[in-house]
Amino acid sequence: MCRIVIADDHGLYRRGLRDALVATIPDAETFEAQNFDTAVFLLEEKTPVDLAILDLHMPGLMTPEVLVDVLPIYPDTRFAIISGSETKSAILATLSAGLHGFIAKSQSDEEVAHAVKEILAGRIYVPALLSQASERSRMQPAVMPDGLRNGRSIGIGSLEGLTQRQRDVLKLMAEGYSNKEIARDLQIAEATTKIHAAAVMRRLGVRNRTEAAVMLKTLLTKKSN
Numbered sequence: 001m002c003r004i005v006i007a008d009d010h011g012l013y014r015r016g017l018r019d020a021l022v023a024t025i026p027d028a029e030t031f032e033a034q035n036f037d038t039a040v041f042l043l044e045e046k047t048p049v050d051l052a053i054l055d056l057h058m059p060g061l062m063t064p065e066v067l068v069d070v071l072p073i074y075p076d077t078r079f080a081i082i083s084g085s086e087t088k089s090a091i092l093a094t095l096s097a098g099l100h101g102f103i104a105k106s107q108s109d110e111e112v113a114h115a116v117k118e119i120l121a122g123r124i125y126v127p128a129l130l131s132q133a134s135e136r137s138r139m140q141p142a143v144m145p146d147g148l149r150n151g152r153s154i155g156i157g158s159l160e161g162l163t164q165r166q167r168d169v170l171k172l173m174a175e176g177y178s179n180k181e182i183a184r185d186l187q188i189a190e191a192t193t194k195i196h197a198a199a200v201m202r203r204l205g206v207r208n209r210t211e212a213a214v215m216l217k218t219l220l221t222k223k224s225n
Contacts, residue, residue: 001028001029002028002120003028003031003048003051004028004052005033005052006018006021006032007033007038007042007053007054008033008055009055009057010055015032020109020113021116023109023113025113025116031046036163037060037163037196039052040196041188043077044188044189044191044192048076049074049077051078051080051116051119052080053082053116054081056085056090059163060163061199063093064093064094065097065202066198067079067098068098073191073195078122079100080100080115080116081103082102082104084104086106090102095124100124101126103115103116111127159216161203162200162203165188166196169182169197171216173212174216176209197209
């Protein structure tokens with residue numbers, strides 16, 4: 001029996017992926033999430049999870065780099081990105097972040113099932129379309145997430161891009177709470193708090209909690225004006 005978390009905010013695709021995996025991997029037990037918060041909850045609640053397949057653009061997951069802080073917390077879980085973006089930059093960013101594979105939504109059910117089996121077997125999976133993606137990426141300008149330029153937050157969109165749980169964590173961070181205190185206050189695991197805190201700081205483009213607190217105050221002041 002292997003446990004797989006499928007996280008995608010598009011329910012139709014999420015269920016289709018689940019059905020495809022169950023049909024080709026009979027011993028798979030799947031769990032669904034529609035956002036990053038729920039995916040993190042399932043990683044904690046259903047441990048051990050063998051594979052987490054995460055949609056690159058679902059709420060709460062802005063870039064593969066957000067997961068850099070997640071991987072060490074779940075060393076026995078393999079992580080893969082699934083995305084409608086097939087550019088070379090998206091694929092390489094996924095691999096550079098230390099994830100174990102990149103699956104394109106344009107791939108057939110058979111190709112996706114093969115990719116999942118490869119990743120579960122301990123191998124790194126990159127689709128054959130990487131060479132075509134390389135050509136397309138040369139024709140497309142690089143696009144950074146909304147609100148981010150040169151690693152720094154520049155607008156209210158930075159807050160709006162956070163999930164509700166991430167906003168809760170940010171508020172408590174700004175009030176000086178430790179990860180342990182935040183976890184106790186929000187009734188979540190301390191490891192989950194660390195993941196959300198890391199995601200918040202990456203979204204805001206800050207290096208530490210002090211900068212996050214200053215950034216929050218600045219953005220709220222700007223919003224009220």
